[in-house]
Amino acid sequence: MAQLWGGRFTKETDQLVYNFNASLGFDQKLYKQDITGSMAHAAMLAKQGILTEQEKEEIHDGLKGILADIESGKLEFSPEYEDIHSFVEANLIDRKGDVGKKLHTGRSRNDQVALDMKMYVRDEIAEMDGLLKELLETLLHSMEENLHTYMPGFTHLQKAQPVTAAHHFGAYFEMFKRDRSRLADIKKRLNLCPLGSGALAGTTYPLDRAYTAQLLGFDGPTLNSMDSVADRDYLIELLSALSTIMMHLSRFCEEIIVWNSNEYQFVEIDDGYSTGSSIMPQKKNPDIAELVRGKTGRVYGALISILTTMKGIPLAYNKDMQEDKELTFDAIDTVKGCILLFNGMVSTMEFQKENMEKSAKNGFTNATDAADYLVNHGVPFRDAHGIVGRLVLFCIEKNISLDEMSLEEYQEISPVFQEDIYEAISMKNCVEKRNTIGAPGTEAMKEVLKLHREYLDRN
Numbered sequence: 001m002a003q004l005w006g007g008r009f010t011k012e013t014d015q016l017v018y019n020f021n022a023s024l025g026f027d028q029k030l031y032k033q034d035i036t037g038s039m040a041h042a043a044m045l046a047k048q049g050i051l052t053e054q055e056k057e058e059i060h061d062g063l064k065g066i067l068a069d070i071e072s073g074k075l076e077f078s079p080e081y082e083d084i085h086s087f088v089e090a091n092l093i094d095r096k097g098d099v100g101k102k103l104h105t106g107r108s109r110n111d112q113v114a115l116d117m118k119m120y121v122r123d124e125i126a127e128m129d130g131l132l133k134e135l136l137e138t139l140l141h142s143m144e145e146n147l148h149t150y151m152p153g154f155t156h157l158q159k160a161q162p163v164t165a166a167h168h169f170g171a172y173f174e175m176f177k178r179d180r181s182r183l184a185d186i187k188k189r190l191n192l193c194p195l196g197s198g199a200l201a202g203t204t205y206p207l208d209r210a211y212t213a214q215l216l217g218f219d220g221p222t223l224n225s226m227d228s229v230a231d232r233d234y235l236i237e238l239l240s241a242l243s244t245i246m247m248h249l250s251r252f253c254e255e256i257i258v259w260n261s262n263e264y265q266f267v268e269i270d271d272g273y274s275t276g277s278s279i280m281p282q283k284k285n286p287d288i289a290e291l292v293r294g295k296t297g298r299v300y301g302a303l304i305s306i307l308t309t310m311k312g313i314p315l316a317y318n319k320d321m322q323e324d325k326e327l328t329f330d331a332i333d334t335v336k337g338c339i340l341l342f343n344g345m346v347s348t349m350e351f352q353k354e355n356m357e358k359s360a361k362n363g364f365t366n367a368t369d370a371a372d373y374l375v376n377h378g379v380p381f382r383d384a385h386g387i388v389g390r391l392v393l394f395c396i397e398k399n400i401s402l403d404e405m406s407l408e409e410y411q412e413i414s415p416v417f418q419e420d421i422y423e424a425i426s427m428k429n430c431v432e433k434r435n436t437i438g439a440p441g442t443e444a445m446k447e448v449l450k451l452h453r454e455y456l457d458r459n
């Protein structure tokens, strides 16, 4: 046990207590942020005349050495250090002697950990944003390829109206686009630097907090030292945004699992992204999609967990907050893994276009268009709805589709129908005539695809 404290204690910490309290096992993930923050802190201390230039140089040299040695694997995290902050500081003192002991001037682990976590989240937001962007590229590519891939659109999981695979994917494009903007929003709010808030009440040293903030890429310093060390709102926002990403992935996975089933056969997941059964030789299972759907619960759990942890904590710092780390790290890693795997699965998945189109034709998805035909010939919509209802009933009894009815059969139900009804209810027309912006028609879709391309080029 090599703790940073102990002066006022008369006994060694019990080993179980030490283990229970220590966080190096997981907060070692913060080593880069901890070292970067310390470099900026030392630079600020020197600028303010609290350290000499020479001392700052020594400290920087020591910290750079620690970073390099951690990254090359030369320096290992050994459990005798309580947390990443103690680990780095103790190593600095080992390397540089007394000057290393000056680094912690005007700083506490409370503002230090608040800083490290914010920087970590900022870095990870950038990574997740990159992964989401790659997924959007995949979706856009697939949309461009499938503008005329007809499939049934569903409400209540009942066939409703025909759409295209491009349009269906476009719905998810919107979701993941919103997810990116949610992540960007979190960064805007979190981007104030807590360093220099000390344990909770600032410090008597003449720190230049704005300078440290600027060195570390923050928009400025936080404005209340108690809030600085007690605020974990940005983690709650992050876990909420991550839960939403998982919810979107999970819904998409659910659809892919259904589409990939024997009953649907709309898509075929690539062999590389499928798994087999140990007993049933014929099986090819969508395990990746199921796992992504399953891991959603784990990320939701992290959100509920941190909300619960934070709800009873009096100001300012309390050790409860150490619990933020494992669940945040796990949620971030889970989300990154899921986006990556999901992207691979979707980009290699095959569309069974014939089956999709056949399914769209078989479910009366063009019934609304038959009613619209009547409306266009002067029949009030409510009457048209009733007439087409009778057509559907007739087809169900004869086990045929609307396009298979003869013109005589149509005219027996309503004399308004003419030869051009077949054209009006053809799959091509049903889909491609829907050209209000946001609809599946080719013209509208092309307009939207152009906007998506511009968005991806800009962001």
Ligand code: ARG
Binding pocket: 023, 027, 083, 109, 110, 113, 317, 319, 321, 322, 323, 325
């Ligand atoms: N490991 C601690 C955490 O994650 C760092 C802050 C420790 N501060 C303290 N007063 N014990 O919250």
